[in-house]
Amino acid sequence: MTFNKFFAGAACATLLGLATLGTTSCSKDFIDLNDPTRLPTSEGYTDSLSIVTGVTAAYSSLQDIYGNGSNRGLFVYAEIPSDNSFALTSGELLNEFNDFSLSSINPRLQSQWLVTYRAIARCNVILSRAGSVRLTDATRNRFYGEVRFIRALAYFNAVQIWGDVPLVTSEITSIANAYEFGRTAKAQVYAQIEEDLTFAEANLPVAQTGANLGRATKGAAQGLLGKVLLTQKKYADAAVALKKVIDGNNYALQATYANIFLTTNEMNSEILAAARYTKGGLGIGSYFSTWFMPVLPAAVALTINGNVGTGQQYNSVDPDLVAAFAASGASDVRAAASFGASTVANVTQYYTKKYSDLPTSAFDAENDWIILRYADVLLMYAEAVNEQSGPSTPALDAVNRVIRRSRNLPVATAAPAVDLPATISQANLRTRIELERRLELNFEGHRWFDLVRTDRAIPVMNAFFARTASTTRIDQHNLVFPLPIQEIQTNPILTQNPGYN
Template sequence: MTISQLFKGASFAALLGLAALGTTSCSKDFIDLNDPTRLPSSLGYTDSLSIVTGVTAAYSSLQDMYGNGSNRGLFVYAEIPSDNSFAVTSGEALNEFNDFSLSGLNPRLPSQWLVTYRAIARCNIILSRAGAVKLTDATRNRFYGEVRFIRALAYFNAVQIWGDVPLVTSEITSIPDAYQFGRAPKAQVYTQIEQDLAFAEANLPATQTGANLGRATKGATQGLLGKVLLTQKKYGEAATALKKVIDGNAYALQATYASIFLTNNEMNTEILAAARYSRGALGIGSYFSTWFMPILPTALALTVNNNASQGQQFNSVDPDLVAAFATSGASDVRAAASFGSSGTGAAILYYTKKYSDVPTSAYDAENDWIILRYADVLLMYAEAVNEGGTLTPAALDAVNRVIRRSRGLPVATAAPAVDLPATISQTDLRTRLELERRLELNFEGHRWFDLVRTDRALPVMNALFARTGIKPITANNLVFPLPIQEIQTNPILTQNPGYN
């Protein structure tokens, strides 16, 4: 078996022991993932060019983690289990995420696990090898900062999906060594994430431009750190990190909500971080337009996005989210930009519009996956301050800016008709923030993790399940099962309680 074959296998040992890095060149600047060759980890890394190639390969992992041909991506874990979405298609085992009928045999689990640890392995290789390559200290530390940002993101996703996970921070060069890694407590994983992001914050530039647009920045690091701290209920520290993004003035809300998601407006002023894709038969297009659009008759399909006849509707908008938008009122412009519908009456089916595009062919769209944007930062900042116990004018203004934009109003101008009052209680603001995050960030990979973070997953989902006849979930369902293949390969790994 070749190194390349081992790399593509599902086993934990092969994944960590022998990682392959791809060389790149593409229309989307530095993020070209069209692997013309494979560079085994045991070769190369003797000069600056090979390090650049390795860092680019680490960035390519973002496509793997957020969705491509080899892996369905984060929406499987962040949207389908929530009250935002449900899966329609058969044959993908996505329905098991709808009703939490999961076991470790679900085929979506090993692919997400593999691409997560592949990303981590690629980052670890750069961190292990770049020290011996002739680079200026500033350049080396910038590369280190970029891959530590990516590693932190990979671990943050992993710990939210599985809880305790193997914590690997150095290059593994033999398969026996890989078997030494069991599950580390999630508190230990979070400590490593915070350390990675602290280093990245200190060594990354405030902005990226030109060919470097899309690389990690100081603001992206601060925003991700804020989310990591908020998830741990470290409210004061989270508020501090998020306020740095706001005070840095490198980001701003787009004037109109719909413009955030236009393919001709990618990496706009609102985007802190994104997994980048590029259509054009280069092998690096995004799959989301095909995955999420409905299956429609050709005539109707052409009125939707010129490609909907190829739609698979993996991820359908739950009527509960549609109802939440209706309650928000007709003035909420986010509804029209967020979802459309096909069919009528009992046969009506809703679909997300945030990833609409006209691909050159199926699975070859332009849409990036937005990982973190400024509206998210503003809402998290308001949440962190509110949970800290003393609401400030700055925190209230942060959420009011998002609300104003949702009504088509200028974000910087007070709007008494829609602004939340300074006298709002902590409980009422908590409830409103939950709603605003759901409506603002729908189908962007946040809802399920938001519910878990705020201890609202059980009451919210069980209320929905009581209406729809689905069995209630328990605390065991707040994380997902480990892939059974990984447990069979590495016996020191254990399964999460309640799963087999």
């Protein structure tokens, strides 16, 4: 492995944080794309402007984590392994996630690892350097809150993907130091995530407006903390965190489900957090429209969702999800807003419509990746309450608000025809929440992690495989993914997850 001026190999570069932090510019002003300033971390961060630039670089890491040219993003881990989707592109080796034949040499593992730890390194640099820069305490703590939110999000994704992961919370300034980090027990990683989000909640503003729209907020920290606590089965604490979002009245369900995903309605009332993208040839457009659209003749593609040219359709909406929508009934408006069908040469493929846009060119669309939204909060709150005390009124009210909106009914109006009965059992409400999350949040990066969180991945997926005549079956070792082989070869104290080579 060759060395350059600062680091040995991509793994060390990521942990060291010595790779330059670049920004570019776009209409989403807080990402600040116009000035392609590059600040080596060993030389910059001596004044307030450099801190602002560094925080911007941390935000830009979210594009890497959720999907761009350097990394395929979270859908690879959260949707393809689930019953929502299946891979169509073997050249990308996404099929290994689909049929659980993963080995540690899969390049998707390495790219996700690198962008995750690059984001963490950028956050750690700000946390290490901003203390010596002249800023007001309130401004400094707000910056700290923003990067601690981003760091918590990066670690939350990492621990869900790999389980125990290296926990790095300070700037690494030497190669030798980088090799000191082995895997940390996930309970300790979760404790750090909780600490970061608690700090972020206390120091972030209630809302961001104007040029700051899209930056982390108090509600985003509360919502993500609620999800982190729920994942650990800390139901009482999760309910408290999620109830803060509900009681804050800063978010609301969009009246029309399809409007959530319009590029003309980004960061709407339902969005707590999103990875933001902007098209226009600036290098920070989203890839999702091209990735998810069907591979069609250009003339045909022009008639579908206004797309330019043809798509690459890395993965398809699974017919099993289509069947679940059919079982939900014709009045469920989420189906029409969630997927479409294309038929070429008598072969029908389903595709997600949540990332439809007219790109400037291939891989240059406007669609943000929604990380957390209000319907997710309501369903998580219902789950947390139900796991403690069964189907109480608060839990039922939260689920019913989502169900009513799915039928185009006003969420504040009693609708006994669609509301869940007060007599529903705890077990049946648990199952219904699982279904509503699948239908409501399809293709938004939740399904596989939901199944793992609720201990349902093995029974649900094995039943799905049996139902679809697949020979694939999964067991406990499949609930996390293998660490990339490059990392283990570079850092000898890293160990592989059981069951993987």
